[in-house]
Amino acid sequence: xxxxxxxxxxxxxxxxxxxxxxxxxxxxxxxxxxxxxxxxxxxxxxxxxxxxxxxxxxxxxxxxxxxxxxxxxxxxxxxxxxxxxxxxxxxxxxxxxxxxxxxxxxxxxxxxxxxxxxxxxxxxxxxxxxxxxxxxxxxxxxxx
Numbered sequence: 001x002x003x004x005x006x007x008x009x010x011x012x013x014x015x016x017x018x019x020x021x022x023x024x025x026x027x028x029x030x031x032x033x034x035x036x037x038x039x040x041x042x043x044x045x046x047x048x049x050x051x052x053x054x055x056x057x058x059x060x061x062x063x064x065x066x067x068x069x070x071x072x073x074x075x076x077x078x079x080x081x082x083x084x085x086x087x088x089x090x091x092x093x094x095x096x097x098x099x100x101x102x103x104x105x106x107x108x109x110x111x112x113x114x115x116x117x118x119x120x121x122x123x124x125x126x127x128x129x130x131x132x133x134x135x136x137x138x139x140x141x142x143x144x
Contacts, residue, residue, distance in 0.1 A: 006033030011139060014038045039139075046135045054089060060125050061085045068121055074114045088122055095119075096129035 004010075012020055017036045024031050037045070065079045078084045095102060102120045107113045 007035070008033065009035040009037060009042065011037055011039050011042050042139070043132065043135055046131075054086075057125060057127055058082065058085045058089060061088060061122050064121055064125070065118070068118075072114055072118070074111050075118065079118065088119060089127070092119060092123055093127055093129050095123070096127060096133065099133075 010020065020036060021031055024034065062080060062085060065085070069076055069079055072079055075084070094100075102116060102123050105112070105116045105119065107116055
């Protein structure tokens with residue numbers, strides 16, 4: 001049933017952990033060097049290693065927007081406000097979480113064009129969704 005090298009981490013629903021341990025013992029593989037985690041526990045563990053706090057990210061946004069503020073017209077006065085940057089942060093987190101490219105955003109109005117420009121500048125700054133996506137990609141890469 002199981003074919004892996006130790007040490008390793010197995011990700012499975014919590015209710016299956018006792019059965020997996022039992023199967024490992026029956027196959028004489030033992031459980032030494034095997035860590036059993038739920039997906040939620042694994043992600044929490046991985047995300048705690050390299051935590052991203054919102055405030056430092058907003059601070060990076062602020063400095064970047066200071067440099068590009070003069071290129072803006074519609075949002076020139078709002079782009080340095082905490083509220084505006086927080087909303088940009090939430091939009092970027094959603095874009096990254098759902099794997100939506102900034103390039104796919106509409107440019108049907110001047111304000112949408114400028115928002116797209118702003119989000120394109122801020123998007124490369126690493127956020128928690130980047131870390132989550134790396135963790136999930138790692139899980140899927142090793143399960144194949």
